[in-house]
Amino acid sequence: MMLWMGSCGGGTATRGAQETTFSGDRELATVSEAFYAGYLEHEPNSAAGLGYHQYDGRVPDVSEAALQARIAFYRRYRDAFETIDDASLSPRARVELAVLEASVRGELFALEDLRGPWRNPMSYSGGLSLLNYVSRDYKPVTERAQSIIQIADQARAYVTQADANLVQEIPRTWLDTALLQVNGMISFAREDVVPALDGLAAEARVPLEAALERLALALEWFKARLEARRPHVNDAYALGPELFLKMLADTQSVAMSLDTLEAVGRADLERNLLAIREAARLADPNRSVEQIVAEVAADRPIPADVFGVADRQVTETRRFVVEHDIASIPADEVALVRPSPAFMRWNSAFLDTPGPFETQPLPSFYYISPPDPAWPEQQQREYMPGTADLLFTSVHEVWPGHFLHYLHIDRNESIVLRSFGNYAMTEGWAHYAEQMMFDEGLGNQDPRVHVGQLLNALLRNVRYLSAIGLHARSMTVEESQRAFREQAFQDEATARQQAVRGTFDPMYLSYTLGKLMIAQLRDDMRARDGAAFSLGRFHDAFLSYGSAPIPVIRTAMLGPNAGPALR
Numbered sequence: 043m044m045l046w047m048g049s050c051g052g053g054t055a056t057r058g059a060q061e062t063t064f065s066g067d068r069e070l071a072t073v074s075e076a077f078y079a080g081y082l083e084h085e086p087n088s089a090a091g092l093g094y095h096q097y098d099g100r101v102p103d104v105s106e107a108a109l110q111a112r113i114a115f116y117r118r119y120r121d122a123f124e125t126i127d128d129a130s131l132s133p134r135a136r137v138e139l140a141v142l143e144a145s146v147r148g149e150l151f152a153l154e155d156l157r158g159p160w161r162n163p164m165s166y167s168g169g170l171s172l173l174n175y176v177s178r179d180y181k182p183v184t185e186r187a188q189s190i191i192q193i194a195d196q197a198r199a200y201v202t203q204a205d206a207n208l209v210q211e212i213p214r215t216w217l218d219t220a221l222l223q224v225n226g227m228i229s230f231a232r233e234d235v236v237p238a239l240d241g242l243a244a245e246a247r248v249p250l251e252a253a254l255e256r257l258a259l260a261l262e263w264f265k266a267r268l269e270a271r272r273p274h275v276n277d278a279y280a281l282g283p284e285l286f287l288k289m290l291a292d293t294q295s296v297a298m299s300l301d302t303l304e305a306v307g308r309a310d311l312e313r314n315l316l317a318i319r320e321a322a323r324l325a326d327p328n329r330s331v332e333q334i335v336a337e338v339a340a341d342r343p344i345p346a347d348v349f350g351v352a353d354r355q356v357t358e359t360r361r362f363v364v365e366h367d368i369a370s371i372p373a374d375e376v377a378l379v380r381p382s383p384a385f386m387r388w389n390s391a392f393l394d395t396p397g398p399f400e401t402q403p404l405p406s407f408y409y410i411s412p413p414d415p416a417w418p419e420q421q422q423r424e425y426m427p428g429t430a431d432l433l434f435t436s437v438h439e440v441w442p443g444h445f446l447h448y449l450h451i452d453r454n455e456s457i458v459l460r461s462f463g464n465y466a467m468t469e470g471w472a473h474y475a476e477q478m479m480f481d482e483g484l485g486n487q488d489p490r491v492h493v494g495q496l497l498n499a500l501l502r503n504v505r506y507l508s509a510i511g512l513h514a515r516s517m518t519v520e521e522s523q524r525a526f527r528e529q530a531f532q533d534e535a536t537a538r539q540q541a542v543r544g545t546f547d548p549m550y551l552s553y554t555l556g557k558l559m560i561a562q563l564r565d566d567m568r569a570r571d572g573a574a575f576s577l578g579r580f581h582d583a584f585l586s587y588g589s590a591p592i593p594v595i596r597t598a599m600l601g602p603n604a605g606p607a608l609r
Contacts, residue, residue: 066130070139073126074458077119077142084112090174092461093397095181099192102169104159104203113153120146133598137587138458140295140594145462147292155285155292159207163220163268164546166204170197170227170257176238177383177394178404183241187250190235194253194260201264214275215519215545217268224265231258234384279545283514286548293549294466295591296559296607304510306608307554311503311529318496324489335531338493339428345412348426352410353379355433359441359484366482369442369581372453375406377445382409390427393439395448398460406448408440430494433485434476438498442479442581443472450585459588465549467589470556473502477557482577500530501540502553508544509551519545559592559607560584566600 082089086100102108123143128136152158158165170193175186212220231254236247281289283300290296290303322334329337343351356379363369377393390411396404410432413422427435437443447468454460476495485491504525511517519541526537543550563584568575587595593607 064130064132064135066126066128067132067135070126070131070135073119073122074138074142077122077146078457078461080115080119084115087168087171087174091397093180093399093401098174098186099189101193101196101200104166104169104200104207106207109153109159109207113150116146116149116153120150134456137590137594137598138456141458141462141464141588141590144293144295144464144591144594151289151292155288156281159204160209161212162216162546163204163208163212164216164223166201167220167223167227169200170261172230172235176235178396180396180400180402180404183239184243184246187239187242187246191250191253194231194257197257197260198263201260201267205264205267208271210271210274211276211278212271212274213277213279213545215277215279215542217271217275219542219546221265221268224261224268228258228261228265231255231261238383279512280516281513281548286510286514289548294464294552294555295593296466296555297593298606298608300510300514302608304507304515306558307503307506307510307551310554310558311500311507314496314499314503315529318493318500321489321492321496325493332531334490334493335497338430338490338497341430341490342423342426342428343432345422345426348410348412348432349379349381351429352408352432352436355436356408356440359433359437359479362479362482362484363442363446367576367578368479368482369446369578369585371446372449375449377406377408377440379408379410382411387411391432391435391439393444393448395445398452406445408436408445428494430485430491431497433491434480434495434498437476437479437484438472443475444468447471447585447589450582451588454586454588456588459590463589464591466552466556466559467592467595468556469553470558470560470592471585473498473553474557474560477561497531499554501526501532502557504530505540505544506551506554508541509548512541512544513548555608556592559596562608563592563596563599566605570600 082094082097084102086097086102089097090100120143123139123146126139128139131139156162172190172193175190180186235254236242236251239250242250287297287300287303290298318335319331322329322331325334325337356377360371360376363371377395382389382392392409393406394409395406413425415422417425439445451460476498480492480495485495504522508517508522508525512519512522522541522544523534523537526532526540527534530537530540532540564577564580567580583599584595587598590598596604596607
């Protein structure tokens with residue numbers, strides 16, 4: 043497979059073996075091609091998710107020897123990429139090199155610094171994932187069922203090796219969450235997979251059901267082995283300041299002091315707290331912020347209507363993107379609003395798109411999880427998001443958030459930029475879109491709509507500060523939980539869940555981090571271009587870089603003297 047390393051408006055590099063004025067492009071293409079082939083072999087789950095279905099049914103090798111081989115592989119290509127002189131590269135190839143370097147550094151950080159396979163049982167949940175095979179009809183159902191059987195047949199060896207790798211002493215929040223995941227996987231295997239495979243003949247169900255039971259039993263065994271670690275749990279989840287900053291540098295190409303990072307996030311929290319107080323005053327000067335927040339949250343559709351409301355919001359936000367020249371829409375594809383399948387209801391709403399290398403047109407889905415019909419009617423109603431909250435969820439997931447981003451990625455000519463993601467870029471773009479759309483006029487400046495947007499922003503603000511606090515400032519889970527209650531207006535259960543998430547997902551600061559870096563880049567581009575600045579052209583240029591780290595995009599758009607991504 044030859045990687046497309048051509049430039050975009052900056053050179054004469056072309057497909058295949060044609061000559062280029064950039065001497066380093068050919069070297070990068072050769073090294074990248076070898077790396078990419080090895081990457082797919084080491085990460086078969088990622089390969090299948092990208093749309094390379096020759097990797098279907100493969101479970102990654104997690105033996106100690108294989109893990110060490112994986113580390114050696116990433117070290118070798120880290121060193122190889124570092125030897126390439128980016129001055130010899132075309133502009134687009136420089137971005138690709140930076141993306142590859144960040145991806146390799148991120149893998150090494152997870153393996154060498156976090157030591158995930160040895161410390162975190164959640165590292166193993168993806169290896170037995172069956173979602174690729176049941177969520178979309180990318181090939182005949184009998185072939186997808188066979189891939190599931192292949193995975194089930196490898197499950198016991200996989201979890202046995204995982205157990206052998208894992209230390210006894212695991213942070214309690216990690217263990218609790220891993221057990222929730224394993225329980226969900228067991229339930230999924232026993233209850234959801236077969237019904238989800240529509241059209242599977244009765245005679246094909248028998249071997250599939252037997253294989254799924256073997257998978258469930260292997261997971262039951264792993265669950266028992268994890269439970270046996272309960273007496274040894276600890277609270278040693280914190281990375282510490284040095285590793286926290288290394289994580290940002292290695293995975294997001296963000297380099298700054300902890301004090302600056304924290305100050306920037308706290309300033310955004312204060313801005314949004316001030317804004318929600320003002321929005322509440324405009325909504326009703328005689329009521330408190332808490333009362334207005336409760337009122338906005340209570341303005342929610344009944345469960346039967348939520349999909350129609352979301353569908354209208356998707357139509358409205360797409361029209362807004364077009365009429366206000368927010369960004370170009372490169373295809374007529376849409377994300378279909380659907381109730382999330384029972385086996386995917388761990389999240390209230392999310393986007394599910396095909397891999398960028400699928401060989402046939404496949405649908406995208408904007409899933410919204412309905413309440414359990416067994417719940418009392420009042421509980422079902424309270425589960426539904428408020429209408430304003432749902433509007434900005436629709437912005438985040440579809441227009442112009444993740445789905446528009448996906449459409450641009452799917453048509454990018456670079457295999458590198460289509461293949462490798464970046465947390466702060468991906469979530470930062472979708473979160474940036476929420477405030478940007480309100481600022482551009484979505485909601486007609488209705489203060490209650492503004493409250494809905496700000497509640498989403500405050501949740502991400504507290505994630506940002508909790509990530510820093512939990513991992514670099516000695517914050518406790520209880521202190522984080524209190525911040526979500528008091529500063530993000532979350533209920534007790536959600537506040538606890540968000541605080542716990544921060545112990546094992548320190549990168550959940552990426553929503554606000556990415557949003558702020560994109561806004562800074564936009565403002566700097568506007569200052570540079572003056573009256574010639576166009577928001578739509580800025581967004582199109584930004585999205586042309588796939589999911590590259592935002593500081594890398596900043597340098598590509600502003601030049602080598604671009605300055606810091608945040609200040």
